[in-house]
Amino acid sequence: MNFRLLLTFLLPSALLLSCGPDKHTARLSGQIKGVDQAAIIAYAPAESPADGGATDSIHLSRGAFSYDRPTQAPLLLTLVYPNYSTLTLIAVPGEEVHLSGEANRLKEVEISGGEENELLQGFRDGNHGRSEADIRRKAEAFIRSHPTRLAAVAVFLDIFAASEHPRYRPDGELLELLVKSQPDNAQLKQIAANLRPVFAVAEGAPLPKFSERTLSGGNITSEMLKGRAALIVFSGSWDGNNFRYVPTLNRLRRRFGARLSVVNVLLDTNAGQARDRAQRDSLSNAIYAAGEYESALARKLGVRYVPGCLLIDATGTVVARDIDPDRLEGAVEKVVR
Missing domain, CATH: 3.40.30.10 (Glutaredoxin)
Structure with missing residues (x-):
């Protein structure tokens, strides 16, 4: 009787655990209200030896989606919504990231799941309605306060790297701060290699010699x-x-x-x-x-x-x-x- 009682408690727990991603897989799931059929593009903004995925299309059915990404280590992943706006988050093996929001307010989609994404969401909270200049100042302060965190790289990519008007300062300085603070981040090294020429000739920079x-x-x-x-x-x-x-x-x-x-x-x-x-x-x-x-x-x-x-x-x-x-x-x- 006691054995049966034990199984009664253990089996549901085991089933729940089996539904989660394994230690070599990161999972993204979510619900976007106001969407029937659509797709989100997912890609790594730079290559990583830990990444086992590629550029993928995530299908939304009645606004819901679930996506598994093979990776051996935490990975920066950029999502492109149907309206072409983007969001960079952190995919961590063995963890599930959940997104929730509305189709007409995609910039306000909430991220939950994992320490890095919770930190990232903390930065995103309260950004709606702020001016671009205010968000840039807030992003700079966030990055300078958390230079060792992947969440800081995600903020940098979404606010500074994606800007139509990159600047010599502080954009380039923030990139070098991140690289110095995360010397073992292979993705960040490639991102820096791609972006340095852009910031080196951004607004406020001297024209390179040629x-x-x-x-x-x-x-x-x-x-x-x-x-x-x-x-x-x-x-x-x-x-x-x-x-x-x-x-x-x-x-x-x-x-x-x-x-x-x-x-x-x-x-x-x-x-x-x-x-x-x-x-x-x-x-x-x-x-x-x-x-x-x-x-x-x-x-x-x-x-x-x-x-x-x-x-x-x-x-x-x-x-x-x-x-x-x-x-x-x-x-x-x-x-x-």
């Missing part, structure tokens, strides 16, 4: 751009949005003349395409960057996408980057003397 040959046979260097405002434009013939910059560049050339230096970095598939486009669109100081995003110049200038640009003042300092074509003329007007 010397390049133009398609017309001339030479252009970073030193030649000092003393007046300069605009470096990145484009590629394979991108359908390049046409948006061309009329603006022509208008800037007519309006500002010699007071503005314009350099065009062409990330075309081959030199022939670049040369044809430079001639067709009257692109001045055209440089062909062989290798597209992996070219030495593109990496040195922190090119993230095309079309993009760097706006530099007369002292050689980056004052803005990747400005929308509709706002470009106004931005240039502020720095041209």
Whole structure:
């Protein structure tokens, strides 16, 4: 009788334990109200030797989902919601992370499960309705207070790395603080390698030194751009949005003349395409960057996408980057003397 009574208590507990993830698997589950059928993309923002997964699509049925990720160690995992907003969290083997929220308020989704994610949620609490500047200040304080925690890296990725307007300071400084505080974090090392060029040429940074040959046979260097405002434009013939910059560049050339230096970095598939486009669109100081995003110049200038640009003042300092074509003329007007 006592044995049967013992089984009565032990069996439900055993069944509950068996439903959890094993020690080599992290589980994500959740309920997003207001969603019928949709998908969330899950991917690691950088490779990790502990990660056994890939870029996956998590199917939502009536707003509910469950996803298992094989990993041997805690892993930074980024989720892309159906509205393309993102959330980075920490997937820990043997633990389950639960997300809950509403489809029309995805930035307020609550995270629970595990010490790191609870710390992360503590940062997220109260952010709704705050200005971007306030959230940046709060994020900087959080990272400086918790530089050894994965939650701090997740905050950095969502607030600073994902920003459309990265800054030389404090963004780059925070990245180096995290790397110094987490020397054994393989994911963070790769993240830093990818982001350093971006922050090194972000708003407030000095323009890196370079010397390049133009398609017309001339030479252009970073030193030649000092003393007046300069605009470096990145484009590629394979991108359908390049046409948006061309009329603006022509208008800037007519309006500002010699007071503005314009350099065009062409990330075309081959030199022939670049040369044809430079001639067709009257692109001045055209440089062909062989290798597209992996070219030495593109990496040195922190090119993230095309079309993009760097706006530099007369002292050689980056004052803005990747400005929308509709706002470009106004931005240039502020720095041209």
